[in-house]
Amino acid sequence: MEILFATSNSHKVSEAEGILGPLGHTVLPLLVDGSPLQFVEPQADGIEEVAFSKLEQAMEATSGELGSGTAILVEDSGLFVDSLKGFPGPYSSYVEGTIGLEGVLSLLGGDEHRGAEYRAVAVLGFEGGTLRSQGICRGTISLEPAGTNGFGYDPIFVPDEGDGRTCGEMSPDEKSEVSHRARALKAMSELLNPPSK
Numbered sequence: 272m273e274i275l276f277a278t279s280n281s282h283k284v285s286e287a288e289g290i291l292g293p294l295g296h297t298v299l300p301l302l303v304d305g306s307p308l309q310f311v312e313p314q315a316d317g318i319e320e321v322a323f324s325k326l327e328q329a330m331e332a333t334s335g336e337l338g339s340g341t342a343i344l345v346e347d348s349g350l351f352v353d354s355l356k357g358f359p360g361p362y363s364s365y366v367e368g369t370i371g372l373e374g375v376l377s378l379l380g381g382d383e384h385r386g387a388e389y390r391a392v393a394v395l396g397f398e399g400g401t402l403r404s405q406g407i408c409r410g411t412i413s414l415e416p417a418g419t420n421g422f423g424y425d426p427i428f429v430p431d432e433g434d435g436r437t438c439g440e441m442s443p444d445e446k447s448e449v450s451h452r453a454r455a456l457k458a459m460s461e462l463l464n465p466p467s468k
């Protein structure tokens with residue numbers, strides 16, 4: 272299947288290509304008039320609602336152009352910090368662009384309770400239906416940023432299933448072993464290619 276990923280984030284396209292490519296799918300960025308779609312993000316309480324709104328917008332923007340072997344993939348994700356009652360959650364992108372990583376670190380101060388999770392919801396739209404999957408990556412917020420790999424909150428997010436390094440210090444393959452998006456996409460790949468019994 273040709274999967275058009277509606278995102279302007281090239282990191283997300285590479286992650287999806289790494290997971291869905293080996294299963295025989297082709298992942299390409301969805302371009303409309305040569306550019307990635309600029310979504311109007313609804314002020315929603317959950318990333319699921321945002322993901323479905325993105326799919327609706329992507330479907331509208333490409334109306335009539337989807338063939339039977341083509342699907343549109345959208346994804347919404349965020350960082351949910353336990354002691355901040357899930358903040359920034361669906362506002363992760365806005366918070367990253369305003370108070371930034373240092374701002375999130377200041378909100379936590381020296382708090383010992385630094386548990387957090389990345390969550391991702393993926394939705395695939397194709398002729399005649401939609402498929403939805405999700406992924407979670409548990410971890411902790413570091414005391415200070417480390418590493419320059421990845422994007423977003425990666426320099427301050429230490430996955431529980433790692434070796435104590437932040438996602439910003441991991442290679443793309445190491446991050447894909449544990450990431451919320453990789454999990455959501457693996458779950459999606461199982462919906463597309465169910466494992467044989």
Ligand code: IMP
Pocket residue numbers: 280346347348349350363364365367389421422423424425438450452
């Ligand atoms: P969106 O899903 O593109 O709207 O992204 C939501 C926000 O969550 C962005 O600000 C990202 O920086 C953050 N985010 C989502 N996934 C990741 C990740 O894998 N690493 C770091 N930040 C992420």
